[in-house]
Amino acid sequence: MADGDDEQSLSQSIKGRLQEGAQNSVFRDKGLLDPDAVIDEDRIVGRDQQLDDIITYLRPALQGNRPPNMLLYGPSGTGKSLIINAVCQQVLELANTQGDEFGVIRINCQTIKSHDRAVYRLVEDAALEAGVDIEVPESGVSTDQKLNRFYELLSQNFDSVIIILDEVDLLAGRQRDPNDEPAYSKLLYQLSRASQLGRIDGHISVAALTNDPRFMEDLDGRAESSFNPQDVVFSDYDANQLQSILERRRDAYQDGVLEDGIIPLSSAFAAQDHGDARKAIDLFRKAGEIADRRGEDTVCEEHVRDAQKEAERDRTLTQMQGLSTQKKISLYATAIVPVYSQRNLNAVPSTVAYRVYQSITDLLDVDKKSRDSYLRYMNEAETYNFVTSEKRGRGYGSGVHKEYTFVDDPEVVAETLQADIRLEEVEHNGDLIESVVNAQIEDFFEAS
Missing domain, CATH: 1.10.10.10 (Winged helix-like DNA-binding domain superfamily/Winged helix DNA-binding domain)
Known part of the structure; x- marks a missing residue:
């Protein structure tokens, strides 16, 4: 057989195996098990008060007014990103039907090491949201020039914008002295004062998300006064709430593939680990991935236990390096x-x-x-x-x-x-x- 025939046969074999794997998967819509997915409100569990508060705070955006700044704090995996993103998505859709230009700018501060880098990330996300060019280089210009471009993007493209700073406390920057102002303090001051100083034409609000309940204590006095947020507190989920969260994502799987006990077991493991919904969802998804890898058409408790072991092994390996x-x-x-x-x-x-x-x-x-x-x-x-x-x-x-x-x-x-x-x-x-x-x-x- 010629080389071309061999390559064609191999290509067909790979394609067939890929298609077979997709057709035989236990998943129907795996995207529902992405912890960062923006989900419908009927999938939100155990966060009625937080949901009511954030709806109340963001409602002014639909009335031509400026929403207050917000501080969402609580342990990891307790729904902070989930709730703010779900409400912002609904505000965005309602604003569009009214002909208002509402924007949502999101950055995760976990991997951002400096104030300058954070400003550039804001420029990138604002340009992407507006569908225009960035028009400022990442390096070679001052932070002030990048910040001016950010304000220009907001003024030209949005009537009102909310900026979501996830894991904001990790944006410490390079503090050569313990008394140096952390980068997040400087950024919050600049963003909070933008409207009052006439730097933008529309309204700007900031939602800062953190795991640290003492976050405000480390802010510079000017930043604290200017930011002045409404607090929204998120507590750990209990096992029953975690079980309800997974029940509302059951349709990520094909009908009939989940054996009894899968959801309670996944919830119980996550409840032991500080009530983290992200970990419950990850475990629920990994159990299905293990079933797919083994070519099995049902997800059973053994898959959940093996998924828990994999998660522990990954965490342990990272810690042991x-x-x-x-x-x-x-x-x-x-x-x-x-x-x-x-x-x-x-x-x-x-x-x-x-x-x-x-x-x-x-x-x-x-x-x-x-x-x-x-x-x-x-x-x-x-x-x-x-x-x-x-x-x-x-x-x-x-x-x-x-x-x-x-x-x-x-x-x-x-x-x-x-x-x-x-x-x-x-x-x-x-x-x-x-x-x-x-x-x-x-x-x-x-x-x-």
């Missing part, structure tokens, strides 16, 4: 104790874990650190929130030891650490490690 080899070995030695134990251990005695650590260092032929060093490494693991610890007495005259409890599944922690190149040798000696773990456990309990 900066740990030294010795710290990884210490954490690994502690994690495998409950994994390999023939007893039902809820907490890991430091005495047992340190002896397992000694055996692993022998196996890997690496330096063996002292017990004090091991305990110091585990104290650091506690600051990373891998474990919690508690001191326990072993009876009269036997002293005190520490016991460690893992925040995430210790098996996931162990598997993640095992992927480290220095721990591959341990993976090939599982039976030996298991015998060491159980021998040390029995010695510990006999001595207690």
Whole structure:
């Protein structure tokens, strides 16, 4: 067969597999499980008061008046972005029917490192919203020139605009001195004063979103007075509210593919993690993605549990990237104790874990650190929130030891650490490690 025929056959094979995967997916509308999707109000759950407040604050935009500035604060995944974006979308549609030019400018400050960069991002989003050219370079001109272009875009294209600054507290900028004004303070002052100073012709309002309830304390006095926002407080979701949120996104899946218990289990996992709706939705989506990867036509509890393990593994891997080899070995030695134990251990005695650590260092032929060093490494693991610890007495005259409890599944922690190149040798000696773990456990309990 000629090369051209081979390429055509391969192309048809790839195309067929792509089409088959799309046709056999458990998803109907996966976009509904994007946590940042702008959704219909009938999918909003447990945020009636916040929704009423923001509707009240934004209503003046439809009456030719300026809405107040707003500060939306509460933990991650509690609906701040969801609510403000949903209401702004409705205001935008109603304003268009009235012939008013209402604009919504959104930036996420998480990855913006300076005041200058934030201003340019505002210019970019305003130009995109207006459908015109940016007309100012990203570098080579002053921040004031970029800010002037931003005001020009607003004046020429909008009667009223709301600027949404998500995760605004992360826009700290380069503060060479602890007393330096953070970048977000300067930006809020400039935006809040634009109308009063005649920098724009229309109305401008700012909605600042933050996880920090003490955000206003770090504002410069001028910025605080000028911004002067209406507060909207968002609390954690409980398990029932998370379950209702997922129920209202059930139609992201095909009919009949979700087994009973999928939504309650996804909600329960997320409720344990501070009531974060983003994590509940992510978990609900990842369970379906796992089912698709395995070519299965239903989503079951096993998929949810595997999705939770993947999420824990990803989070653990990110946190572990900066740990030294010795710290990884210490954490690994502690994690495998409950994994390999023939007893039902809820907490890991430091005495047992340190002896397992000694055996692993022998196996890997690496330096063996002292017990004090091991305990110091585990104290650091506690600051990373891998474990919690508690001191326990072993009876009269036997002293005190520490016991460690893992925040995430210790098996996931162990598997993640095992992927480290220095721990591959341990993976090939599982039976030996298991015998060491159980021998040390029995010695510990006999001595207690």
